Amino acid sequence: MHQRLLHRLAATLLLAAASAPWSSACAQFAPPSGAPGSSVLTTPHVRAELLAHAPQGVAPGEPLWLGLSLTHQPGWHSYWKNPGDSGLPTTLDWVLPAGLDPGEIAWPLPGKIRVGTLTNYGYEGRVLLPVPVTVGSGFAPGPLAQDVHVRLHATWLVCSKECIPEAGEFTLQLPIKSSTALSAAAFEAAREAQPRAVDSSSVSDNQARLDGNALQIRVAGLPAALRGRTLDLFPETPATIAAADPWTQSWNGSLWTARLPLSEQRSSSNPTALPVVLAERTPENAQRPGYRAELQVLGAWPSPAPEVGVPPALGAALEANAARAAGLENVPAAAGSGASLPALTLALLGALLGGLILNLMPCVLPVLAIKVTGLARNARDRRARRADGVAYTAGVLLCFMALGALMLGLRAAGQAVGWGFQLQSPAMVAALAALFTLIALNLAGVFRFGQILPTSLASVQAQHPVADAFLGGVLAVAVASPCTAPFMGASLGLAATLPASQALAVFAALGLGLALPYLAASFAPGVARALPRPGAWMDILRKLMAFPMLATVVWLVWVLGQQSGIDGAGALLILLLGLGMLVWALALPGRARLWTGTAAGAVLALLVWAFAPHITNGAAPAAGESAASTGQNWQAWTPGAVQQTVASGRPVFVDFTAAWCITCQYNKKTTLANAAVLADLAAKNVALLRADWTRRDPAISAALTALGRSGVPVYVFYRPGRPPVVLTEVLRVNEVRSLIATL
Template sequence: MFKRLLQPWLLSLLCLAALLTAPGAGAQLLPRSGQGTPSAVVSTPYVRAELVALAPQGVGPGQPLWLGLQITHQPEWHTYWKNPGDSGLPIVLEWALPAGLDAGDIAWPVPKRFPIGSLMNYGYEGTVLLPVPVTVASGFSPGPLARELPIRLRASWLVCRKECIPEEGEFALSLPVQGSTALHAAAFEAAWAAAPKAHSADGLEARVDNGSTLALTVPGLPAAWRGQTLELFAETAGVIETAATPTQGWKDGVWTATLPLSAQRSAAPEPLPVVLALQGQGLRAELPVQGGWPPMAAAATISPALEEALRANAAQAAMAQTAASSASLWVALAGALLGGLILNLMPCVFPVLAIKLVGFAQHAHAPRARRLGGLAYTAGVVVSFLALGALLLALRAAGEAVGWGFQLQSPAVVAALAVLFTVIGLNLAGVFEFGHVLPSSVASLQARHPVADSFLTGVLAVAVASPCTAPFMGASLGLAATLPAVQALAVFGALGLGLALPYLLASWVPAVANALPRPGAWMDVLRRAMAFPMFATVVWLVWVLGQQSGIDGAGALLALLVAVAMLVWALTLAGRTRWLIGSLALLALLGVLAGGLGAQIVRPAEATAPTPAVAAEGTLPAATWTPWTPGRPEALLAAGQPVFIDFTAAWCVTCQYNKKTTLADERVMATFREANVALLRADWTRRDPAITAALAALGRNGVPVYVFQRPGQAPVVLSEVLGVDEVRAAVTAR
């Protein structure tokens, strides 16, 4: 009877094919230079950059026109000024403008100082706009039919925290020729206010003393500045020691300062351009160098002994890095093995374990078949996890924005799994036997290849269970994405071994088999009872697809399942009735797939509720869930409001459990309200490259992930199995 149970592996193979092909067909690329159609906004895990314009009176000769790149940084990240300081690279803008438009230099706002150990860098954090004036030629004419001008920009920047990431973006903007373009007028006004004003007072002077010290004299500074300690930024890199504290003072309203020249000075500007700043307000002065510059330092040579010492240090650092990497790998392997073991307790795996339970009972007293089945099932699980891990790594290396559990982000895969579990459930319930509905040559495959059936059971287990690994594997999977390919695949293999280990051990331990009664009528009762976990899984899959494709998509899937069930039942009939009802059922099935219902299954769900508007001060109502969008957390933090982000998905069982328990708890909601916390929900049910990038920035590849962040502080990542006390402690901690 049960020997024919696993014949639906023909459907399983089709399902696996869909699983392996769906991500490549539907995934989108992260914003990268040269890929896709340029837009006005480029978002990365570290910054959001936007091309903006200001044309109060349209585009024409003599009319003011400004372009700019506005960069919003993630907390603790920064980019660099025109002189980045001791390290870093300046932001570079390359314009492609219509004939008759000429872009000038960036009106750089006053930078901030970023000390890093004994070094000092200059740059920007938070939100900064780099405005660029554009000159319109006197003979400019866009043409009688032109209503918009194409503006193109290629920008590159280095964004740093403790580590540095070089990034670039291609931007496009259609600028109206007529009318006012003033959406970002306030941002431009703030940028102009932050740009240093020209200071041209008489008596400016720079003088080199003793060949190693630069003495500055600057009269005519604002009266409000007198007696204050000023910041100095040299516009030319490599002139002064940027990390040195200048000796400065005031005498009769004249500011004087002494600074050490760089020991490896690489520039000798004449005059010397500097920016003096006080509390974000700046003046730019060009100081004549009295007596000229001394000769610049010759390039230093490295002695053989020093070169050998540097090589030894580099080798030591490489050994230390290898040791740290090895330790991290062993931790990840242990975590993966434990996560796989715990995965057997997750609802995702129950349907497949039901199949294995019935199969184990069938072969409990046949030691050879039982052991071969255990080995084959383990091989199927491990090989499938390795295949999914390799596919994930390959797609990410190719630029695809995918994360762990990506197969259930495809409505087609969800629908295929629902069909498969419906057919298996009908078979377990005794509605049909595969030997009665399939040709004898196909129905006999199971008898000849029972090992293959066990192997394919492992494949199916991975297909439906892998999205449930995130609660126990978030950190390990995040680490795996950064490891070399062989080590990363070892982590995925350990995860598969953990999942298969209980059944593998049970199949090789005689005491487990001896504890079961002899085959009898109880096995048929067990088999029919196991149909209900299958149907419960179908209910869950229909709900998941409803979240992806809307109520119409869920209804279309139910119609498809009814047609499949009718076809299966018709094939159990005899004679002409079988062919008559079977033909009608087949036509109904084809009608669902070929008609509008099939398209409804895979189409995106329409938005059912508008996104709550951000208030004038840039904040959101406390303890009210709002959809996450790129840049929204940064905007709320900049406005001074704490943020809690729930990275979730409909197919994530742990996500739904946490949502209905901890995140719905009145004590938690009261804590959110008291702390004025904005609640953002990032729904990853369908593939979303922006959410994938945000997860990667947190070192995660799957959901659930919960993040709490205060303005000016680093984000706190909470545990995946969320607790009430944990959330309240994170929000109330100072």
């Protein structure tokens, strides 16, 4: 339902663009949750690929395996289910059709990887992590369905001498009735690499007896070929055995025994069973079979060590940061509880100031420049001038409140959305590009709306100039929405936690701030008198404003390229070319309009049929590519990466950004590229993480909410044992350097 609503809103936006020169979409939305990506992702350290094995097709009772293949660059590795002394296991989160039930990862036998004094359990070279999928009787794809759509969100930690958290979104189309077996050899090799259970007749002899700070274990039922051989042991339960400490082992006939030291950092619960994997020790973890035994734990576990993790002060700071960012200490924790009068007053004031500053943003200036011509046109008509200002303000206020209501409604429905969420949708980006192309062509004089619309619609602007001013306010909101001005972030973040009436008041204050300069100018006689008299300059200014509109189109094409790849951007350019040809043809006089317009309409329809799918279905740049393109010092943000890095004693700077955020791009090219700032960050060994919100990402949305924000840009310093610090939206070099000096 949500996805159908989004596409209908995008179509409505284009229809509104054709009815009036200043029409735009008041309804804005998040991207479709099912937008496909790619089955392959390549980072500087790993090539990850989603594979499938369904030799009999996808049907109840037939075998179906899915898996993530990781091919590591030389010297790099990822981790097993128990990473050992350090690291994190790979996680796979599946989105499958009803009736398909994924199981747990069938982990292949790992190897021991030594880094300095640490011993880790993981994989080098190539490994496939297979997952069995049960096709139940409830699987009903429909009579016309040909494929099954598989989606996977995977996270992994890849390490050499340094560790880099990485993640990827993968999709795959599986034919339902035909065989998928190209990866049969890889899945067979992964099956052979899975540890086998020891002889079940000896299960009762397998024990782990606690002896002080050590475990005395015994395993029976191992194959005769292993007797007398030195074995490697891999405990499946993390943080129980000290992986790097020396230990002893011996054979007593067919019984294998060992004494292993307990981990000093043991902080988990006291298990009554301890599953372990055993394999013959070979040089450089050469291929060998593994054997799994579940040991019954006898005796009492010693008291665990205090859990090592994120300092308590950091966790508490995350909860209180929303209040601190708003200048308050008692921000309500959940929507519906309401805010105190001082809190609400500060939020309204911040929104008002943020709206005022939005008028200085480059995305809003073209609209204001055109509104100036309206003031000049009505300089001697006080009533018309004031009506124009009130109608413009009403358009801004109502559109901001509608946008706020939609955002709050989607949040209440469980959607992780925030300010600027509409530009996370490739369909909406394409619709806005088409709208601004029409406006630019109209301003440049290529066509007039009266030439291509029925007379009843074409006369609306002339008969109802107030309606035209109202739509101008709507357009101002549309072009301002990608921007976040100072004071806006904290106010909008607080609005997400307030009851609907208070939250909408914050959005109304933001709209009032945006509209206030023009509203004041329309009521101040001196402003209108100071402008030149109506004349040729108005036509020149009108045509000049076509170029900022075209610049906005260029920017939107670039944004779409970040979301859907080069094919998506190219498809949008082709469609915009066809749209331009159509409006030119419809503006021709006489019979030429009929024949040329019909042909141009047919061409545009063909182009839409052929190229529109590339806009919404195009493959986004691989995760890691965007981070790599910003410089080697920046790494991609992933959930948990900040906490892990801070727990190791290293400060972290996170840039929450998006390609469609103009303020983000300005900061990235100025302050964040400043040589002195980069030198200070390097001197303090600050880890640099970039959270790219160009496409919808619930994990980033949750992180922003924890910081009391609902949009980007957001810049945060995390420091060991101290509260995080949220910087202003428009970064200044001195501000950043001063904070770095305190680390």
